[in-house]
Amino acid sequence: MSRAKGSKEPTYGEAAARLEEILHRIEEGQVDIDELSGLVAEAAALVTLCRRKIQAAEIQVKTVTEQLERDAEADREPEPAGDAPAARDEDVRY
Numbered sequence: 001m002s003r004a005k006g007s008k009e010p011t012y013g014e015a016a017a018r019l020e021e022i023l024h025r026i027e028e029g030q031v032d033i034d035e036l037s038g039l040v041a042e043a044a045a046l047v048t049l050c051r052r053k054i055q056a057a058e059i060q061v062k063t064v065t066e067q068l069e070r071d072a073e074a075d076r077e078p079e080p081a082g083d084a085p086a087a088r089d090e091d092v093r094y
Helices: 012-027 033-076
Strands: none
Touching: 012 033
């Protein structure tokens, strides 16, 4: 599994993959009863990590979409008369 440089925390993808691995081992009966409680605790920590990462991503997406909406709203607002480019009058002769 690859991790971002200097990062000790697994990425979302790494955590999800490890959860799948734990689940598969438990479902297949490949886990000794002495190992089970440790794997369940690890899985619980990974679920918490994944939820935190999902919540952080939701906040980032919400922030970006709100900024895009504000930008779009600003683009729709009419320019003040003093800032508007001068209208061209094609019939003006010099």
